[in-house]
Amino acid sequence: MGFLSYAGRRAVHTAVTLVLLLVFMFVLFRLIPGDPTTLLLGTGELTPEAQQRLRAQWGLDQSMLEQFITYGRNLLSGELGLSFYYRRPVTEVIAPMLVNTLMLMLPVVVLAIGLGIAIGTWLGWRRGERVEELGAVLVLVPRALPVFWTGIVFLSLFAYKLQWFPIGGIRETFFYPESWYQFIPYYDVLRHLVLPVATGVLASMADPLMIMRTSLIEVRDEEFMVLARARGLSTRSLQRLARRSAFLPVLTYSAIMVGFAFGGQVLLEVVFTWPGMGRLMVNSVTQRDYPVAQAAFFLMAAVVIVLNFAVDLVYGWLDPRIRYE
C-alpha cells in the first residue's frame, strides 16, 4: 500500500472521529437542564416573546439535525460564542490561556520524553544487572504518585518552607530585579515555571521511560545489533544505534502523552494556580459558564485527535510495515 492511500485512510478515520466528538459534545452539553435562553438571563427575566425571538435567533427552533450542523460549523470555524461570565467572546478569553498552557506543557513534554529516553536506554542496556532490577521497580514510583499530591508536597517544601520558589501563579504583579541574575529575560516567569514543570515531568516521565526500556531490550538482540557488535563498534555507538531503532514506540506514545498532559495539566494548573486552559475550564464549569467550558473541552480533545493523526503519518512514513496492518 502506498503512503498516500495509507494517509488518506487515516485522514478519513480522523475526520470520522472528529464528527463523533462533535455529536458527543452536542449531546453532552444539551444535557444541561434548560436551553441557553433560560441559562443566559435567568428564569423570569425575559418575556416569553423575547425568549421566542432569541430562540429563533440562535436557531433553537430548528430541527435537531440543522442545529447540529450549525453547531459543528461554528465550533470548527472558531465561532465559539460569548462567555456568560466574562461577557466577552470565548476566543478572546481562551487565547491567552492557551498560550500559558502551552508555555507550561511544552517543557514538560519535551523534558519527560528526553529524560524518559535517556533513562530508559540506560536501564534497558543494563538488562539483567541488579541495578536494572531495582531501577525497574523505582520508575514505577513517580508513575504512582498523584500529580496534585506531588505538587502539594513540592509547594509545602520548596515554596513555603524553603521559600526557593513562588507559591503559584505565572508572574509577580510587580517585579523589580535586585541582583544581576534577575535581569535574565523572563526570569520571573521561569522562576514560576520550575515547580510545575518539575512536578509534571516527574509524573509523565515514567511511561516513555518504560516503553523505551522494553523496546530497547527487544532491539538489543536483533541481528543488526549482533552484526554491529561483531564489527567492534564502541558501546556508545551501539547505544546510539539501538536507541534510534527503539525510538519508534516512544514516538507513537508521545501523541497519547500530549493528550494525557492536557488532562493532567488541569490538576497541575489548579495546584500551582497557573492561569491556563485547564484551570479556566474547571472554573468555568463551577461558574456554569458553559460556552467557555465547551470550547476548552473541544480544543483539548481536537488537539489530541489531530496529534494522533500526525503521529500515525510520521509512523507510516518511518516504518512502511505499519501501512499494511
Place this chain on the structure above:
Amino acid sequence: MSDASSALPHAPAFDGRIRARTRSIVDFLKIAFESWSGAFGISILALIVVVAAFSPWITPYDPIANHFNAAGQLKRLEPPSAAHWLGTTYYGLDVLSQLIDGSRIVLIVGITCASFIAIIGTNVGLIAGYCGGRVDAVLMRITGLAFGIPFIPFAVVLVALLGPSLWNMILTISLLMWRTTARVIRSQVLSLRERAFVKAAKIAGASDVRIIYVHIFPNVLPMTLLYVAFDIAWAVLAEASISFLGFGDPNQVSWGQMLYLAYVSGSIRQAWWWTIPPGLGLSLFVISVFLVGRQYEKLASPRLR
C-alpha cells in the same frame, strides 16, 4: 494518568503459561510472592483491604465529628498528639479517622470501576474482533474517540452536569476507561478467531454468540484480568483527581477530598500531617497494584523477566 497498554506486548502464549502455573487459587497467589516487590505490593493491598473492611470499628473517632478542646474551642490544625495520632484538620476533624474511613472509597471505586471497565471493554473487544468488517470499524472509531477525549476535563464536565456523587464519579470513570481493554482484547481476538478450535466450533454449528462467549472469551480472560488489575489503580487515581478538583461526593470522606480540603483551606503551608497521609495512602495503593500486576505481566512476556 495513563493507560498501561503501551508497555505490554501481546503474547498469545500467555494463557497457556498462566494455566500451567495455576492449578489452584493458591498457586495463582503464589506468583505474586515470587519477588520481594510483589510480596511488598500484596501485603500493602491486604492491609488496605483489612483496614477498609473493619473501618467502622477501628476509627478512633467519628470521621466527620468536630473536636473541641477543654476551653470549648475548635481543635484547628493540631499537630499529631496522643489524642490525635495524625493531628486534626482545619475543621477540627481527626485525620487518622478520616484516613481510615477514606480507604473504603478506594476499594469501592477500584472494584466497581474495574468491573464496569472489564464488562464494557471485553465486550467491545470481543464483538469488534470477532465480527470484523463494519461492526469492527464502528466500534473502533468509538474507541478512537474515547482515546481522544482528555479524561479529567471530561470527568469535570460530566460530574458537573450529573451532580457530584460517588456513583456519578464511578460512571464517568467507567465510561472512558474501557478503551484500553477494548483495544487489547480485540487484537487478541483477531488472532484467536483464526485458530482451529474456533473453526471447529463453527463447523459443528455453534452460534456466533456461543463461539464468542464460550470458546473465545475464556482464552482472553487472563489478559482481561491483568488489564483490570491495572485499571483498579487508574480508577482510584481518577477518583482522587476529581475529588481534588472539588467535584467529588461531598458526603463521603475520600483521600482525594482530604487533599482538596487541605488545599482550599490554605493549610498545606504547615499541616503536613494532613497532606502526607492521604497522598501516601494513594501512592502506596497504586504502586502496590503496579508491583503485583508486574509479577503477572512477567508471565505474559518472559522477555521482561
